[in-house]
Amino acid sequence: AQTVTQSQPEMSVQEAETVTLSCTYDTSESDYYLFWYKQPPSRQMILVIRQEAYKQQNATENRFSVNFQKAAKSFSLKISDSQLGDAAMYFCAYRSGGGSNYKLTFGKGTLLTVNP
Amino acid sequence: KAGVTQTPRYLIKTRGQQVTLSCSPISGHRSVSWYQQTPGQGLQFLFEYFSETQRNKGNFPGRFSGRQFSNSRSEMNVSTLELGDSALYLCASSSGTGGKETQYFGPGTRLLVL
Numbered sequence: 159a160q161t162v163t164q165s166q167p168e169m170s171v172q173e174a175e176t177v178t179l180s181c182t183y184d185t186s187e188s189d190y191y192l193f194w195y196k197q198p199p200s201r202q203m204i205l206v207i208r209q210e211a212y213k214q215q216n217a218t219e220n221r222f223s224v225n226f227q228k229a230a231k232s233f234s235l236k237i238s239d240s241q242l243g244d245a246a247m248y249f250c251a252y253r254s255g256g257g258s259n260y261k262l263t264f265g266k267g268t269l270l271t272v273n274p
Numbered sequence: 275k276a277g278v279t280q281t282p283r284y285l286i287k288t289r290g291q292q293v294t295l296s297c298s299p300i301s302g303h304r305s306v307s308w309y310q311q312t313p314g315q316g317l318q319f320l321f322e323y324f325s326e327t328q329r330n331k332g333n334f335p336g337r338f339s340g341r342q343f344s345n346s347r348s349e350m351n352v353s354t355l356e357l358g359d360s361a362l363y364l365c366a367s368s369s370g371t372g373g374k375e376t377q378y379f380g381p382g383t384r385l386l387v388l
Binding site: 191195201202203204205208210249256258259260261262263264265266267 | 277305307309316317318319322324329330332364366368370372374376377378379380381382
């Protein structure tokens with residue numbers, strides 16, 4: 159079974175600074191997808207960024223980028239120019255690449271605080 | 275497009291009762307997945323439905339069941355509620371065609387079992 163580990167329960171960053179959230183995973187599969195989801199307090203979970211395992215290039219979405227190290231099974235999220243609205247719980251998630259498998263395996267989450 | 279909606283948003287039940295939660299996916303989406311979120315266990319996959327058929331199932335007891343209707347709306351039922359069933363129940367919808375597609379989450383139903 160796949161597992162996802164987020165070793166940082168909490169992180170804090172100053173507004174406009176850069177922060178990196180860590181995620182490692184364990185799998186024997188070669189085809190899979192990795193995601194970072196953001197869950198603001200009392201609000202809906204939304205997708206921040208995703209990475210296909212077969213792509214070597216790291217995904218980027220505006221101020222959000224990932225460092226995907228497939229051999230090390232590491233998938234960290236970098237948030238640049240942090241904003242107050244980035245404060246949330248961030249979850250790393252894994253999904254098998256099989257066509258009909260929609261199960262997401264989540265890490266325990268990292269609570270990000272943004273200080274003004 | 276309207277997002278994923280879940281009803282009710284809050285629910286209080288007592289032990290031994292049963293509860294039914296509803297999820298309406300984004301229009302055109304045929305896959306609905308359910309997750310349980312608790313402080314201790316985090317986010318855990320319950321099951322996924324596609325075109326009225328359960329396609330994947332997590333490791334939950336048989337007290338947890340679900341179904342999907344022809345309009346893709348899904349319901350989740352928990353029978354004989356236990357205190358440990360108190361949680362935020364999230365549903366997520368997607369087209370169901372596989373690949374890298376995004377799953378969109380609803381706001382959740384917060385269930386408190388007394």
